[in-house]
Amino acid sequence: MxxxxxxxxxxxxxxxxxxxxxxxxxxxxxxxxxxxxxxxxxxxxxxxxxxxxxxxxxxxxxxxxxxxxxxxxxxxxxxxxxxxxxxxxxxxxxxxxxxxxxxxxxxxxxxxxxxxxxxxxxxxxxxxxxxxxxxxxxxxxxxxxxxxxxANYLKRVRTAPNRASILDRTGKPLTTNRPVVIVGVASGNVATAATYAALQQKLQVDGAKLRTRATTAPAGQFIDAITIRAEDWDKLRPTMGKLPGLLTMGGTQSLPESANFARSVIGTMRTATAETLKNAGPTASSADLVGTTGLQYSFQQQLAGTPGGTVTLRDGKTKMAIKEVFNQQGKPGTVVKTTLDTNLQRYAEAALATSKLPASLVAVQASTGQILAAANGPTATSYNRAFQGQYAPGSTFKIVTSAALLGTGMTANSPMPCTNTINVFGKTFKNYDGLAAYGTGTMEKAFINSCNTAFISQNGRLPADGMTKAAAMFGFGQDLKLSIPAYGGKVPAPKDVVAESASMIGQGTVTASPLQMAMVAGAVKNGTALKPVLVPGKDANGPVASALPAATTNALRAMMRANVQGGTASVLKGVGANGAKTGTAEVVSNGKVITNGWMVGYRGDVAFAVIVEGGASGSKAAGPILNNFLGRFK
The missing domain is CATH 3.10.450.100 (NTF2-like; domain 1)
Incomplete structure (x- = not known):
């Protein structure tokens, strides 16, 4: 050597x-x-x-x-x-x-x-x-x-801990691990046309895409299509259980009490994709059910915890373990506590179920900005238009317009004429809801009758950025920094007097989400606009702007109260609303002009907002929903 x-x-x-x-x-x-x-x-x-x-x-x-x-x-x-x-x-x-x-x-x-x-x-x-x-x-x-x-081989076993729950404001679980069934097909050409047709008809699975996945996958694989609650599969089993090539696997999934309950806030879970796997962190597996939307997505790693696993050296003949060569203990996930009120969430969804049109309802605690309920209906949807929708707020925005005019020295008793139409540099504005001109009146009368022309007649009192600055007092234009995506509204500085006039009635370039308009109502009740909070300790909280001037706050409260007592929001008089404002906003949908119906307001410490897409008016479309919602609790 x-x-x-x-x-x-x-x-x-x-x-x-x-x-x-x-x-x-x-x-x-x-x-x-x-x-x-x-x-x-x-x-x-x-x-x-x-x-x-x-x-x-x-x-x-x-x-x-x-x-x-x-x-x-x-x-x-x-x-x-x-x-x-x-x-x-x-x-x-x-x-x-x-x-x-x-x-x-x-x-x-x-x-x-x-x-x-x-x-x-x-x-x-x-x-x-x-x-x-x-x-x-x-x-x-x-x-x-x-x-x-x-003579031997290595075998690994991965063990994922049970997913932690999402809780309501009292600590009550909004989600728990419930039995589910993963429905899919065998790879190859085992499943027939009837199998794919049944999956599409009964479970809204895209049969063509599923067939492509199955026929291009290696032999002997389970191709998952959809995960449903075990009780739902029990109803389908008699008609679908024996379809050629259809396979099922049992499991558990973190789910709310029903498929619709707070779905757009809590979120959904699906088998991991490349995108959701990246969000799920380094210990997630492509076979895992992971959060795809809402809080389930935002807090995926916290809720899921850390999987554990073992590797054993096993006898090639007996398959028995010779010795354990690796063991990593998993760590359970930790709960996410929200500000949601379980009962109010149920009431909100029950109220929206009465609508025949797409609608959203948000309720917040005026004194804290905490979100109590956020629902989208009448059918289940993962798109959270209650938080993310970007709508013209229509006449509900007259709360902000009134605050702008009050800031110029006007009062609720200042004269404001209501005419059928008003022309601003060649642009003709009119009133909605069949409102007839009544001539001379006050700001309060214009407010409770929602007279567009009366408010637009005062555009000369405001500077070019007057509406933008007034909107900022209510939190418009802020990055809400909520745990899940949310839109804080936008009121751009108008390019001319016509644009300014449109913004005064919540049209033109003014946009807001139902959440933002609920916060506007809450700001009137509270006297200061607050940041919305869904997950305490995670979401920013506190004032989003300086306190509203006391005279402005008092005037807005009085006008909103008068609106309930004898104005366009009188539908809420019987359920004890302290103040409200209706709104009807013109929007273009598929080339046609339609209207969305709005209503915002507050009762006690609960501020609220409702929008009904395609609703004829705020009082006719949103009013009954809020009447139903507020009538369910005191």
């Missing part, structure tokens, strides 16, 4: 970087120097192993460096598959230990990231042997994992 003279290599890295004896100056390992040659081979093998276990990696390069490529390649690939390795680092340790001039062994420190679990570490050993003048890695299972042989 040849010994290295003159120079002692301090590490394998120095050896493979070109550490040589005094007789070699080429910088390349000397094939006749067993230490150098084996170290260089082990280094190359380690790099090839890393490539083999990379995403879409192949074992060919690593196998070619062994003395039995045809058997070692599949073995290395098989361990990768068994561990579900996402990646690996393989680092040669120390210097090779050579028993003779033809055999050297060197340790390998291995760190494999097991997808969906974490990092598993071990030390294996690579033996380099010289045969026929060529150095090769001995194709042994020990090279991959100590003790691995033809």
């Amino acid at each position: 040849k010994r290295t003279a003159a120079i002692v290599c301090l590490s394998a890295l120095l050896v493979t970087a070109g550490c040589t004896d005094s007789k070699s100056g080429s910088g390349k390992p000397d094939p006749n120097n067993e230490t150098q040659a084996s170290a260089a081979l082990v280094k190359s093998f380690a790099a090839a192993w890393v490539k083999a276990w990379a995403p879409n990696g192949k074992p060919d390069e690593a196998a070619a460096l062994t003395d039995a490529p045809t058997t070692f390649g599949p073995r290395l690939d098989g361990v990768d598959t068994a561990l579900v390795a996402q990646s690996v680092t393989v680092t040669p340790q120390g210097d090779p230990k050579c028993s003779d001039s033809n055999t050297c062994t060197q340790d390998l420190a291995v760190e494999a990231i097991l997808r969906g679990i974490g990092t598993m570490k071990w030390t294996s050993s690579a033996t380099a042997v010289k045969t026929g003048g060529t150095w090769k890695i001995k194709a042994s299972g020990d090279t991959i994992y100590p003790g691995l042989s033809d």
Whole structure:
């Protein structure tokens, strides 16, 4: 055995970087120097192993460096598959230990990231042997994992903890882990046209897309289509259970009390996609059910916790575990407490169920800005138009317009004429809801009758940015920084007097969400506009602007109260509303002008807003919904 003279290599890295004896100056390992040659081979093998276990990696390069490529390649690939390795680092340790001039062994420190679990570490050993003048890695299972042989194999088991609940403001669970059934089909051409048709008709699954997924997938796979509640599947089982190729799997999923309950806020869960898997974090698996919208998406990692897992060395014949070689304990998720009130959420959804048109209702606590209920109806939807909808607020925005005019020195008793129409530089504005001109009146009368022309007649009192500044007092234009996406409204500075006039009646470029308009009503009740809060401790809270002038607050409260007592919001008089404002906004939909019906207001410390898409007017469309909602609680 040849010994290295003159120079002692301090590490394998120095050896493979070109550490040589005094007789070699080429910088390349000397094939006749067993230490150098084996170290260089082990280094190359380690790099090839890393490539083999990379995403879409192949074992060919690593196998070619062994003395039995045809058997070692599949073995290395098989361990990768068994561990579900996402990646690996393989680092040669120390210097090779050579028993003779033809055999050297060197340790390998291995760190494999097991997808969906974490990092598993071990030390294996690579033996380099010289045969026929060529150095090769001995194709042994020990090279991959100590003790691995033809008679055994590695098996991993991943265990995901139960998903934590989303809670209401009192700590009551809004979601719990409930039994579900994952409905799908067998890969290939097992499912028939009747199977896909039934899935599309009964469960609204896109049959064509599912068929494509099934026919292009490898044989023997389960192609998931949809996850439904176990009780819903029990109803469908008699007619769908025996369809050719249809398969089901049982499981649990974090779900609210019903499919519609707070769906757009709580959110939904689906089998992970590339996008949602990235959001779910490094320990998530592509087979996991993860949050796709709402709070389930925003707090995915907190709710899901950390999975655990084990890897055991098992007997190839008996399949029994020989020993456990890796164990990582999972960590349960932690709950997310919201400001939602379970009862008010139920009442909101029950009220929206009475509508034949798409509608949204938001209720907030005026004194804190905390969101008590947010519902979209009359059918279940994941699109949260209550928070994200960008609508012209129509005459509900006259709350802001009144505040702007009150800021110029006007009062609720200041005269404002109501005419049938008003012309502003060639643009004719009219009144809605069949309101007839009544001539001379006050701001309060214009407010409770929702006279557009009366408010527009005062546009000369406001500076060019008057409406924008007034809107800012109510929080418009702010980034709400809520836990889930929400729109805080926008009131751009008008480009001319015509645009300013349109903004005074909540039209033109003025947009708001139902959430923002509920916050406007809350600001009148509270005296200061607040930031909305859905998840305390996560969402920003507190004032969004300085307090409204006391005179302005008092005047707005009085006008909103008068509107309930004898104005367009009188539909709420019987349910004790303290103040309200209706609104009808013209919008263009599919090339046609339609109206959306609005109503905002407050009762006690609960401020609210409702929009009905395509509603004839605020009083006729939104009024009955709010009457139903407020009539359900005191």
